[in-house]
Amino acid sequence: MAEDNAAAQQEQQPRFIIQKIYTKDVSFETPNSPAVFREDWKPQLDLQLGNEYTQIDEDNHEIVLVVTVTAKVNDKVAFICEVKQAGIFSLIGYSKEEMGPLIGSYCPNTVFPFAREVVSDLVIKGGFPQLVLAPVNFDAVYKRKLDSMAEMHQKAQQEQTH
DSSP, X not given: OHHHHHHHHHHHSOEXXXXXXXXXXXXEEOTTTTGGGGSOOOOEEEEEEEEEEEEOSSSEEEEEEEEEEEEEETTEEEEEEEEEEEEEEEEESOOHHHXXXXXXXXXXXXXXXXXXXHHHHHHHHTTSOXXXXXXXXXXXXXXXXXXXXXXXXXHHHHHHHO
């Protein structure tokens, strides 16, 4: 009886399970090679982050972190590296309110170290010095996205009332 009660309580507890982490897509371009290798290596880096979400079934979700790094030297593109690093996560027993931060922050934070490793490997194999991306505060990124959406919603409401 006590075992049944413990099992029922454990079933009701929210569960976060990483099913799989994998590289979904990779692109690396050096449009100005070999000339770019003769330039003094003082790159200007541009980092773009995004994420894609797909609900696979009731409990399983695919989160894809899209990392794009563009390096320029003297206004010439040295390389463009894009990595789509994905994870399949079982998110069981969470409320709708809890799902937003999990999908928008926690899952991308889990996947990011893998994406960072792929970017670093591609840059080195492309003939460039190692690039190690700095950690990203996905909680802040998610909050900015929510704030931006709320601001857009507020502006839309104001336009409708005028």
